[in-house]
Amino acid sequence: MKTMLAFAKRTAIGALENMLAMSWRSSAFRNLLQRFVLERTMGDPHRNYSANWRALDRLFTASRRQLLSIPGWRYGTSFVHTVVTRTVRELTRYTPIEGKVYCDIGCGQYHPYGISAVMYINGATSTIAVDMQEANRARAAEALYDLLVDCLAHPQDWRLSSICKEEFFDRIGRFNLKALRLGDLNDGLADTPLRYVIGDIRDVGIQPESIDLMSTTAVLEHFLDFETAAKQLFSFMSAGAIACHAIDLKDHRAYAQPEKYSWWSFLAEEESWSDSHTSRLRSTEIRHLLEKTGFEILRYDGTERGDLPADIRNSFKGRFSSMSEEELSITRVDCVLRKPAQQRVVPHVINGTNGVGTCVAEFS
Numbered sequence: 001m002k003t004m005l006a007f008a009k010r011t012a013i014g015a016l017e018n019m020l021a022m023s024w025r026s027s028a029f030r031n032l033l034q035r036f037v038l039e040r041t042m043g044d045p046h047r048n049y050s051a052n053w054r055a056l057d058r059l060f061t062a063s064r065r066q067l068l069s070i071p072g073w074r075y076g077t078s079f080v081h082t083v084v085t086r087t088v089r090e091l092t093r094y095t096p097i098e099g100k101v102y103c104d105i106g107c108g109q110y111h112p113y114g115i116s117a118v119m120y121i122n123g124a125t126s127t128i129a130v131d132m133q134e135a136n137r138a139r140a141a142e143a144l145y146d147l148l149v150d151c152l153a154h155p156q157d158w159r160l161s162s163i164c165k166e167e168f169f170d171r172i173g174r175f176n177l178k179a180l181r182l183g184d185l186n187d188g189l190a191d192t193p194l195r196y197v198i199g200d201i202r203d204v205g206i207q208p209e210s211i212d213l214m215s216t217t218a219v220l221e222h223f224l225d226f227e228t229a230a231k232q233l234f235s236f237m238s239a240g241a242i243a244c245h246a247i248d249l250k251d252h253r254a255y256a257q258p259e260k261y262s263w264w265s266f267l268a269e270e271e272s273w274s275d276s277h278t279s280r281l282r283s284t285e286i287r288h289l290l291e292k293t294g295f296e297i298l299r300y301d302g303t304e305r306g307d308l309p310a311d312i313r314n315s316f317k318g319r320f321s322s323m324s325e326e327e328l329s330i331t332r333v334d335c336v337l338r339k340p341a342q343q344r345v346v347p348h349v350i351n352g353t354n355g356v357g358t359c360v361a362e363f364s
């Protein structure tokens, strides 16, 4: 009897495993299962999980290791490190960080204070992070705690400007690490000049000409009305201010469904097509619009390129069909811009549909 029961149990588990393995191929099922597991195991903040800590620890151990090995994990310190070292390197070619007001446009909903915090501990006077999607505040505080602890443990990796060591550590000391560890952003940041504004850049309330340093990562491609958005960014910047942008020109559908789409698939859609997320502007078009806005281009490079699949190249529609191979191969642009010191800014009102969209992309 016992053997029969054991056999039935093994068979049932085997069948269940096979079913799961098959269903796992469907992203809808995966999401459903992940939500179900998360909600059942740790979704209820009022439940006491202490009797179940071994199960939670198994999940924690596996997920922690996995996440730490993924460079694009946006709550993690390694993603912030990649982005901020590039940002500081580009900006400091033209101007120091110390004494400047820094702004992270489209900071994302995962680590909204990440880049700002590193800019601050490297000497920025104050910082503003802007995004139209609101972050989970407690999670953002915990992510910031992890980041600042890493800064304390490995200052050689995070002291990126010429700020002296004492000042660098003094600035980290202004964060209330205990509060951040407990998920309390308000107390955690009470003694720091870091601001986070939730809203569209069209009406986010940033004072004209108040920003000295600006950066974006994987954001400008989301402005569907690029020209209007570029004017808006221009108006935020003070005379002589520097901005650096990393622009992702890929078809974002390919991040979620690489088996179905390539980086260029959206260029084979009609001119009137839109995914409501990306403008599809190509490198030269973006450069032209930035120059038209009045920016001085200090650096402009196609930093990622790919080999266009021949079958796709022949199916490009509208203006994309006559673009050069060189132009079309560019899938990422990195640029550094200056607002000319002499230019007078004309206050400017934005109407219409500026590009917005949910963050679906994984970038760099």
Ligand SMILES: C[S@@+](CC[C@H](N)C(=O)[O-])C[C@H]1O[C@@H](n2cnc3c(N)ncnc32)[C@H](O)[C@@H]1O
Pocket (backbone or CB within 6 Å): 074, 105, 106, 107, 108, 109, 130, 131, 132, 133, 199, 200, 201, 202, 216, 217, 218, 219, 222, 223, 354, 355, 356, 357, 358, 359, 360, 361, 363
């Ligand atoms: C691909 S995500 C990149 C986020 C972050 N920079 C990162 O690298 O993790 C693009 C972000 O830009 C934000 N965004 C797009 N259009 C915006 C707008 N008009 N105003 C404010 N934020 C915007 C989105 O909400 C999204 O969080």
